[in-house]
Amino acid sequence: MAKSQQTFSKSEKEKKRLKKREDKRKKMEARKLEKEENGSEGIPMAYVDHNGNLTDTPPDPAMKVKVKAKNIVLGVPTKEESDEDPFDPIRTGKVSFYDSSKGFGFIIDTETNEKHFTHVSGIIDEIIENDKVTFELEKGQRGMNAVRVKKV
Missing domain, CATH: 2.40.50.140 (Nucleic acid-binding proteins)
Structure with missing residues (x-):
């Protein structure tokens, strides 16, 4: 008599996989029902205005600040020499x-x-x-x- 190729752990893994798939399907249906009841379209959009604050309205394109690439400085700014050195060695x-x-x-x-x-x-x-x-x-x-x- 031949032994079954299906071991206990394989059948347990298959059950878990099927349960996960079913849970995912139920969650998706619940979201669809909630969307139909509330009339919501999901996650609302958030925008960032010209001051860096979050708003629910799109920012005004006229307020956008244009920065030229040649004005961007990369690196450490040069130190301005002063008469009195704060790190006097003595x-x-x-x-x-x-x-x-x-x-x-x-x-x-x-x-x-x-x-x-x-x-x-x-x-x-x-x-x-x-x-x-x-x-x-x-x-x-x-x-x-x-x-x-x-x-x-």
């Missing part, structure tokens, strides 16, 4: 903490009130807490470090 600050035995401390920038780490290797003059100092910033492992620190 900054002033106050020593908020310094441990001479461990060889590190922190300096608070007077302009930005940011706290910067400083190490004994970047200190030129001997400093203690509350000293007014000048320093330069350099990128370190965990942020900007104060280097070339001098007493004012």
Whole structure:
């Protein structure tokens, strides 16, 4: 006696496929009925007016702004030079903490009130807490470090 080629999993997959097809057909019929009852034509159209707002009316073509291709600039805009550079390499600050035995401390920038780490290797003059100092910033492992620190 020959065994059936139809396995249990094949028949289950076939049942699922047929059920899915039937559900899809029912949803389509329900949408058609709702359309006939409400008189709706489906999803309403939304337009974007010249200010970028969503509206239900088409935008007025007279309000459309024309942009010439030659006026479009690609790339980074050129930087205008000013007399006073905000990123002056030499900054002033106050020593908020310094441990001479461990060889590190922190300096608070007077302009930005940011706290910067400083190490004994970047200190030129001997400093203690509350000293007014000048320093330069350099990128370190965990942020900007104060280097070339001098007493004012």
